[in-house]
Amino acid sequence: MVRIAVIRFPGSNCDLDVVHVLKNVLGVEASLVWHKEFKALGYDGVVLPGGFSYGDYLRSGAIAARSPALEHVKVMVDNGLPVLGICNGFQILVEAGILPGALLPNENLKFICKWVYIRCDNGWTAFTWGIPEGKVLYIPIAHKEGRYFSDEAELERLSRKRMIVFRYTDQKGEAVPEANPNGSIRNIAGICNEKGNVLGLMPHPERASEELLSPSGSADGLLLFKSMAEYVKR
Amino acid sequence: MVSSKLRKVPEGVSLTSKEVAWIRRKLGREPNPVEWGMFDIMYSEHCSYKSSRPVLKILPSKGPRVIVGPGYDSGIVDLGDGYVAAFKVESHNHPSAIEPYNGAATGIGGIVRDILCVGARPVALLDSLRFGSLQSPHSRWLFRYVVKGIADYGNCIGVPTVAGEVEFDRSFEKNCLVNVACVGIAKKEDIILAEFKHPGDIIVLVGGSTGRDGIHGVTFASKTLSEESEADRPAVQIGDPFMKKLLIEAVLEALKTGFVSGVKDLGGGGLTCATSEMSAKGGVGVEINLDRVHVREAEMNAYELMLSESQERMLFAVKPEGLKTVLEVFEKYEIPYSVLGKVVEGGLLKADFKGETVVNVPAELVARAPVIRRKARKPPAVQEKLKASKPSQPENLQKAFLELLSSQNIASREWVYRQYDHEVGVRTVVKPGDGDAAVLRLIDVPKAVAVTFDANSRHSALDPFNGHAGALAEAARNLVCVGAEPLAYTDCCNFGNPEKPEVFWQFKQGIEGLALMSKGLKIPCVGGNVSFYNEDEETGLAVKPTTTIVMVGLIEKLDHITSMGLKEAGDALIMVGTTLPEMGGSEYYHEILKFDGGEPPKASVRKEKATIKTVLKAIRKGFVKAAHDCSKGGLAAALAVMAVKGKLGLNVNLERIPSLKIGRLDELLFSESYARVLLEVPKRKVERVLKIASKNGASASQIGEVSDREAFTLKFKGKPVVDCSLSELEEAWLTPLPKALEGTPA
Numbered sequence A: 001m002v003r004i005a006v007i008r009f010p011g012s013n014c015d016l017d018v019v020h021v022l023k024n025v026l027g028v029e030a031s032l033v034w035h036k037e038f039k040a041l042g043y044d045g046v047v048l049p050g051g052f053s054y055g056d057y058l059r060s061g062a063i064a065a066r067s068p069a070l071e072h073v074k075v076m077v078d079n080g081l082p083v084l085g086i087c088n089g090f091q092i093l094v095e096a097g098i099l100p101g102a103l104l105p106n107e108n109l110k111f112i113c114k115w116v117y118i119r120c121d122n123g124w125t126a127f128t129w130g131i132p133e134g135k136v137l138y139i140p141i142a143h144k145e146g147r148y149f150s151d152e153a154e155l156e157r158l159s160r161k162r163m164i165v166f167r168y169t170d171q172k173g174e175a176v177p178e179a180n181p182n183g184s185i186r187n188i189a190g191i192c193n194e195k196g197n198v199l200g201l202m203p204h205p206e207r208a209s210e211e212l213l214s215p216s217g218s219a220d221g222l223l224l225f226k227s228m229a230e231y232v233k234r
Numbered sequence B: 001m002v003s004s005k006l007r008k009v010p011e012g013v014s015l016t017s018k019e020v021a022w023i024r025r026k027l028g029r030e031p032n033p034v035e036w037g038m039f040d041i042m043y044s045e046h047c048s049y050k051s052s053r054p055v056l057k058i059l060p061s062k063g064p065r066v067i068v069g070p071g072y073d074s075g076i077v078d079l080g081d082g083y084v085a086a087f088k089v090e091s092h093n094h095p096s097a098i099e100p101y102n103g104a105a106t107g108i109g110g111i112v113r114d115i116l117c118v119g120a121r122p123v124a125l126l127d128s129l130r131f132g133s134l135q136s137p138h139s140r141w142l143f144r145y146v147v148k149g150i151a152d153y154g155n156c157i158g159v160p161t162v163a164g165e166v167e168f169d170r171s172f173e174k175n176c177l178v179n180v181a182c183v184g185i186a187k188k189e190d191i192i193l194a195e196f197k198h199p200g201d202i203i204v205l206v207g208g209s210t211g212r213d214g215i216h217g218v219t220f221a222s223k224t225l226s227e228e229s230e231a232d233r234p235a236v237q238i239g240d241p242f243m244k245k246l247l248i249e250a251v252l253e254a255l256k257t258g259f260v261s262g263v264k265d266l267g268g269g270g271l272t273c274a275t276s277e278m279s280a281k282g283g284v285g286v287e288i289n290l291d292r293v294h295v296r297e298a299e300m301n302a303y304e305l306m307l308s309e310s311q312e313r314m315l316f317a318v319k320p321e322g323l324k325t326v327l328e329v330f331e332k333y334e335i336p337y338s339v340l341g342k343v344v345e346g347g348l349l350k351a352d353f354k355g356e357t358v359v360n361v362p363a364e365l366v367a368r369a370p371v372i373r374r375k376a377r378k379p380p381a382v383q384e385k386l387k388a389s390k391p392s393q394p395e396n397l398q399k400a401f402l403e404l405l406s407s408q409n410i411a412s413r414e415w416v417y418r419q420y421d422h423e424v425g426v427r428t429v430v431k432p433g434d435g436d437a438a439v440l441r442l443i444d445v446p447k448a449v450a451v452t453f454d455a456n457s458r459h460s461a462l463d464p465f466n467g468h469a470g471a472l473a474e475a476a477r478n479l480v481c482v483g484a485e486p487l488a489y490t491d492c493c494n495f496g497n498p499e500k501p502e503v504f505w506q507f508k509q510g511i512e513g514l515a516l517m518s519k520g521l522k523i524p525c526v527g528g529n530v531s532f533y534n535e536d537e538e539t540g541l542a543v544k545p546t547t548t549i550v551m552v553g554l555i556e557k558l559d560h561i562t563s564m565g566l567k568e569a570g571d572a573l574i575m576v577g578t579t580l581p582e583m584g585g586s587e588y589y590h591e592i593l594k595f596d597g598g599e600p601p602k603a604s605v606r607k608e609k610a611t612i613k614t615v616l617k618a619i620r621k622g623f624v625k626a627a628h629d630c631s632k633g634g635l636a637a638a639l640a641v642m643a644v645k646g647k648l649g650l651n652v653n654l655e656r657i658p659s660l661k662i663g664r665l666d667e668l669l670f671s672e673s674y675a676r677v678l679l680e681v682p683k684r685k686v687e688r689v690l691k692i693a694s695k696n697g698a699s700a701s702q703i704g705e706v707s708d709r710e711a712f713t714l715k716f717k718g719k720p721v722v723d724c725s726l727s728e729l730e731e732a733w734l735t736p737l738p739k740a741l742e743g744t745p746a
Helices: A015-026 A068-078 A088-095 A152-160 A222-233 B017-027 B033-042 B093-098 B100-116 B137-157 B227-235 B241-256 B270-282 B302-307 B320-332 B363-367 B381-387 B397-406 B457-462 B464-481 B501-521 B587-592 B605-620 B634-646 B665-670 B683-695 B726-734 B736-742
Strands: A003-008 A029-034 A045-048 A083-086 A102-104 A112-120 A136-143 A147-149 A164-169 A188-192 A198-201 B066-068 B075-080 B083-091 B121-131 B161-168 B177-187 B202-207 B260-265 B285-289 B313-318 B337-344 B348-353 B356-362 B428-430 B438-441 B448-454 B485-494 B525-531 B546-555 B572-576 B626-629 B649-653 B677-681 B700-707 B711-716 B719-725
Touching: A003 A015, A003 A222, A015 A029, A015 A222, A045 A068, A045 A088, A045 A222, A068 A083, A083 A088, A088 A102, A088 A198, A112 A188, A147 A188, A164 A198, B017 B356, B017 B363, B033 B270, B033 B302, B033 B356, B033 B363, B075 B485, B075 B525, B075 B546, B083 B100, B083 B448, B083 B485, B083 B525, B083 B546, B093 B100, B093 B137, B093 B177, B100 B121, B100 B137, B100 B177, B100 B241, B100 B260, B121 B137, B121 B241, B121 B438, B121 B448, B121 B546, B137 B161, B137 B241, B137 B736, B161 B438, B161 B448, B177 B448, B177 B485, B177 B546, B202 B241, B202 B320, B241 B260, B241 B313, B241 B320, B260 B270, B270 B285, B270 B302, B270 B313, B270 B348, B270 B363, B302 B348, B302 B356, B313 B320, B320 B337, B348 B363, B356 B363, B381 B457, B397 B587, B397 B634, B397 B665, B397 B719, B397 B726, B448 B464, B457 B464, B457 B546, B464 B485, B464 B501, B464 B546, B464 B605, B464 B626, B464 B677, B485 B501, B501 B546, B501 B605, B572 B605, B572 B683, B587 B665, B605 B677, B605 B683, B626 B634, B634 B649, B634 B665, B634 B677, B634 B711, B634 B726, B665 B711, B665 B719, B677 B683, B683 B700, B711 B726, B719 B726, B726 B736
Parallel strands: A003 A029, A003 A045, A045 A083, A083 A198, B121 B161, B285 B348, B485 B525, B649 B711
Antiparallel strands: A102 A147, A112 A136, A112 A164, A164 A188, A188 A198, B066 B075, B075 B083, B083 B177, B121 B177, B202 B313, B202 B337, B260 B313, B285 B337, B348 B356, B428 B438, B438 B448, B448 B546, B485 B546, B572 B677, B572 B700, B626 B677, B649 B700, B711 B719
16 A cells, blocks of 8 residues: 655645545545654655645745754655655755755746646656656646746756656647746746656646546646556556 | 712723713622723624614524524534534724735634634635725725735635625725635534533633734724824734644644633634623633733733734633643644633633732623614615616717726626635635636535625615615525525625714615515525724715625535536527616616616515526526626626636627616616526527526526627627627726736835
């Protein structure tokens, strides 16, 4: 049985949603773990859910990134286990230095909650190996600090090492400026580490994992969790 | 004999002389300054409902689905399968008018606590906002920051903001209305009430520390706004959504221990309100020690501790044997708490501070202010306005139509709801802007809850009775349009100064209108909130009478969920309900003809019942692909929204619209008659739907069809009245709010 931990920091608010999808929709074993009690041992994978950890005081994800739980997350990263950071979880991974770059305030300086199209550009990560490259997914975003940024040298490395996993696109899969909701550099919506076992993304796959909830009647987000579970089994 | 020196009431206390005499007589002695302060806030209109209580009594509050009715923190209705929905509405008008960001944010904070207090998990927020014209920089400032306050707070605590409304009218220029509502879901056996019941229970104050903020917030909310109101800014509380999120999880976890016998939030009236109301409800007394309150400011005195309205605080009654277990939950979440005292026999509210008893009064006397019977008088100006002669019809109706779509009260609200996380919680099936009501599925059973927030200030200003009855009916229609059966509602009354007989007349008329429709449709009222004194002292201008209605409905089968966007070319469009020349208070008169008179729509229980039954039946039979109620902007605006949302065109023959006494095309297009709904139905089901309508006594007919051409065409006897492209509609409807708010300085 696949065992996945979903870490609850004070202020996490998508934790129960991820547990619901893993348990009730996908049928894997998922535990909600209070951050102080989180240990790497005993889990096949971990999800850092969205929300406002520590109220996003200081900077989004900055305080959680320095909590002891992240030391255990790093052990899992090094052991090649799948580590998924969604929204605030992505911000935490970036703040912790596990993923490169930074997440800046959206271009319009407002919170944006919207269903968007993203294209899968790397089908070889722990979370996308069940997704054909080039496939366009329909998934909502909900954030205020989601504008991905890094310098040219880093972007070059991201490209070369195929670390850009998701880009904001139009429905046809073109990464045009109009399809970029927050001003992210090169329309980046999600990136992975070099090994491909860590993924951080701003869109919320757990909100797009059941047909009932999607305006298009798809369940594209579930593909990420399915891949994660399959990756563990393999 | 008490000396005359002692008989002086402390300065700043706004009790009436009758109330002062009543308190002295009942208490049998002179209250001390702390006690005077407590009576002062608890006898304020905001806490006591002393003017409104005798009127609100006429609303029906019982029904087979009602579990908890008015008088508690939230109304609760039965959803079946062991689940209940708790919901509550509250106004935060006064604080938002002077400090829009924190005023609105703490409104959300307060309403969430009301839901938590009954043991339910908050799953949805709604907001109903009213401002002056968008042309006014002051109103834009209020609007921007109220929305930002709601977004920042609601998004952080992880409760989706799923529905609401915004209306602009000059009467709200100084006095904006910010009404917020929250819906919670719980298992029936987990419901708890805000009462002290068992003597011996330990009283624990949990959450944010107590400071001097918000002292006398409720007395401030019980007077009109004036130049000096700016000086009242310290009376606005400051929110901390992060602490609130911790509180939500901690409270729900603490309740699960089974050792909590009552919880209440500390909102308006602070510790005074919570201790007195919980004791009075349970028929017991309470003893607390104010030295134990965890504070954020040094040297606070007893008066400040009893009256502070610092946010994010809750009061618990805990069984002594479980105290340790419950406190461990708060420690886990690192939430500060203090053990203040205990529940005792008798009915006295007693507080000690620095070795002295500083409060010793019957809780009942503090919690239940005597009612005031206010005078009501019909304002003479109303009659003239109703009878004013009609303005003439403009030549170019297409131009008028597009202008109306762009007008501030009809244009798309996307600018607002994009800023709200409306998805968190993975329950939101019908999202903001996609249907007449928001739909939230239940996670554990295949059912859903629908919720809507409605009012109509312009109709009510001309005719509060019909305007209020119509708003209630509109809420019911909105629920039915998404496939839900209306269960119950809660109302938030926003009026001017009730001491003015003309204002009180509006209030009485409004509530009588609600009562009529509520009884007629058999939808009970399970709670509410009253906000008076929404009036500008300098100009004497009161807000238009506005009672906002939050109504909750149940969707028995997920297949019944219906949205409003058109779905498929070739389908038929059916109009249910009759259009009459009821143009008074319409957006068309106001925006296009610049006319504020005329007869507003009349509410009819019989017609509403017929329409509601027809629509619900047709949806449950599976015949309906899209449904939308006709309200602001009339039939024409409703059709346009269905087209834009579905990205499909349509053809309508206006002569087929069921109507009565209509003499002009603009009346047919823009009348805001009640009891009307548009349906998209597959062609082969048209006869079946018309049959359902005739069986239920509703007039209905097929008025046109959905087309895959990008054209939106409304013809009268073959001649086009409106003929435009979908992109013209999109431009007219989608862009006005961003243009007004992004293109202008703050």
